Amino acid sequence: MDILDGETGQLPATYLGMPLGAKSKSKEIWNGVVERCEKRLSRWKSQYLSRGGRLVLINSVLDALPTYLMSVFPLPAKVEERIDALRRNFWWHGEKEYKGFHLVKWKILLLSKKQGGLAIKNLRKQNISLLMKWLWRFPLEGQSLWGRVIQAKYGKEGPWKTKEVTSTYGTSLWRSIRNLWHDFYAKTECNVNHGRKIRFREDN
Incomplete structure (x- = not known):
């Protein structure tokens, strides 16, 4: 480190905005996101914004x-609830903190406009x-590089996926992703071109 004139740090740390060495399901790694949402809300002069203006800020920022x-x-449920509360209160009342009644359920506002909603993003579906x-x-x-590391650590099951993650130590991040395979596969279709990666008897 003396040659590179760098500093010696400790984990967990943040690099390029990404937490390193932290537990993937920890709520603490999301504190910065929640704080940035709160700061943005505190800067906006919400009393001068129409509902349409609030909707634009919610969707774009x-x-x-x-x-x-x-x-x-993976987005922890408590963090999702907190961010949704900030978005919900800002939409209805122009404030980040408000205790009162809302005229329409939040899950309805998350629906597409064709379904009668406002097309506000569903954080859970977006995360998945x-x-x-x-x-x-x-x-x-x-x-x-990342693909070879994943293959070396978890093994490969056919040309499309790794083996299921069964270990409980140091694997929670990829296990969360690998557990989505069945839902992902159900929403995926393959077009046969040269046929090098399609195996009709083995791919499932």
């Missing part, structure tokens, strides 16, 4: 803040979709 972490880590992208990338990027 508040929904984007947790996306980076949600692309790697982002994690499933790793299952899609795994067979496509199997020779990349």
